Amino acid sequence: MSRRRVKWLAVFRTPVGASSAVLLALMFALAVFGPILWGEAASEFDTGAIQQGPSAEHLLGTDQLGRDIFHRVLVATRLSLELALLSTAIGLVIGTILGTAPTVLPRRLGRTVTAAVNIAVAIPGLLLALFFAVIFGVGTSGAVLAIALAGAPSFARLTQTLAASVAGRDFVSAARVAGVGRVRLLTRHILPNIGEPLVVSGTIGAGNALLAFAGLSFLGIGVQAPDYDWGRLLSEGLDRIYINPGAALAPGIAVVIAGLAFNLFGETVAAVVGVRTPSRKTGPRPAPVTRDAAAVDSGPGEPILAVENLRVAFPGRSGWTTPVRGVGFTVHPGESVGVVGESGSGKSLTALALSRLIETPGVVSADRLEFAGTPLLTTSERELRTLLGTSMAMVFQDPMTSFNPTMRVGRQLAEVSRHHQGLPRRAAFARAVDRLRAVRVPGAERRARQYPHEFSGGMRQRAMIGMGLMGDPRLVIADEPTTALDVTVQRQVLRLLAEVRAAKRAAILLISHDITVVAQTCDRILVMYAGRIVEDLPTGDLFTAPRHPYTRALLAAVPDMETDRDRELAVIPGRPPEPDRMPVGCAFAPRCPVADDRCREEDPVLGRIANAHRVACWHPADAEPPRVTALVSAEHDRAATVNPAGGGA
Structure with a gap:
């Protein structure tokens, strides 16, 4: 039975709905x-019965x-x-x-x-x-x-x-x-x-x-x-x-x-009523402006996610705007990869492109974009629906706007199993309760019958993770999962992601503005700026040998307990370039203290400078890392007890 038919049958399940329908x-x-x-x-006239009162013949x-x-x-x-x-x-x-x-x-x-x-x-x-x-x-x-x-x-x-x-x-x-x-x-x-x-x-x-x-x-x-x-x-x-x-x-x-x-x-x-309209296939579109492809780090074994020269473009009055320009990386089973950068750097657009959520008129192209060995750009939507619905989980930034406020939480979770796994209504709801219990939602059966507004922020985020666990996720994409949460709830959410990673050997792609949060959770960090990856490095190198000036600037902007409160907080001067006004050469050059003429004329390619360490810069910095190293390193050491998944892939 189709989902729409099931919804229409729900009208008759209440006494009011049934009686009014009758x-x-x-x-x-x-x-x-x-x-x-x-x-x-x-219409029959009866002159012998004009204006008569009620009778057996005329009621x-x-x-x-x-x-x-x-x-x-x-x-x-x-x-x-x-x-x-x-x-x-x-x-x-x-x-x-x-x-x-x-x-x-x-x-x-x-x-x-x-x-x-x-x-x-x-x-x-x-x-x-x-x-x-x-x-x-x-x-x-x-x-x-x-x-x-x-x-x-x-x-x-x-x-x-x-x-x-x-x-x-x-x-x-x-x-x-x-x-x-x-x-x-x-x-x-x-x-x-x-x-x-x-x-x-x-x-x-x-x-x-x-x-x-x-x-x-x-x-x-x-x-x-x-x-x-x-x-x-x-x-x-x-x-x-x-x-x-x-x-x-x-x-x-x-x-x-x-x-x-x-x-x-x-x-x-x-x-x-008010269901989402089905997406419609559109014809071929003009190719967007492209950049140099970013090399893909093959790593050990087959990756669960392989991305090479990923581009996301949108048409504008003056041509195509490309806010994601040649992104390339891999994620292996059981690996946790963090993506950091300022707002507008292309982090969330990259995640949406991986999840096939970029809407028309946006265009996604790549030399290689594979998930679990399946090409995402050439495979039909029908074939991808089950794969992405069960093997890829998406945890959005604000679960209050991601959950439908008019549907109970358990019903929304159950939809995943009913749509992708074909479970009947009761079995799907039972699985939803089990998944809520797995993400440590107290009173899971009672909570499953509540609406999203009855959940706290942290509880909604747990429920969102539980929705991802309705299938058998091999990759969890978490887009700012700790935004607007207090530090205690942030730690609980990060611990929950680590437990999912350990139990399912699922890979984690964690997107965040907070570089310290990513450092506590991930094995490898991708630093994005102006739609490109400017540095790809192991978490340990983040504290000891950050090479790109932008990475070092992000670390320097993080205050610690020894920061002088009488001095202004460190900031990165200037602002990121607009996607439709990308400068020639390195996009960070106008804000970089070591930029020279070559930086302003040639755009550096992401290249390997050490084992598992890549950087896109003409002058990789060898200076001492920022003072925040000691604090972040200590937090990372403490997080090792929170992250039962251990090291990388």
């Missing part, structure tokens, strides 16, 4: 079969032409539902367009649209409906347009609020940085994430539209004879309400029941 099903069945079964009886009596009122109420279901749904759909589409216009249009024009929507929302909907009904004229078509346009401002205001809240999320900002266009940003990232409240609002709008149509038809400016809906029947029965109450109450009760069914069903169906 009501809607009965109404739609009545709308389809009512005119067929009772259409003739509802609700007859009207002024002798027609059966009960049959007419049943037959009117079709037109009432059709008009309500049509006007709601039109209003929702118009409102969504108006609400998302500020995201796509230029700022000034977007503000104009927002101001117009705010003015329209301030006007009562009934007045708007009457206003538009006068403009479009009396009749069914005019009433549909009037109610649709009257409801559009509320949909637009809701869409604006939701779109603004989602537009500020990290993943949308990342998409903007990645070069995603405005229209694709809207359709791919914003609309799918605001679907739930829009659907709830749409179902409520359908109930409101039923009432609005009843009101317009009651006033005589809606549905016209010989057609009839519940509102017109209510108007006809109101004249004799004291003689035959059923003639007026029956269509009114029908409107109330229909509105209630739509509202209740909307609350449950919202859980299955």
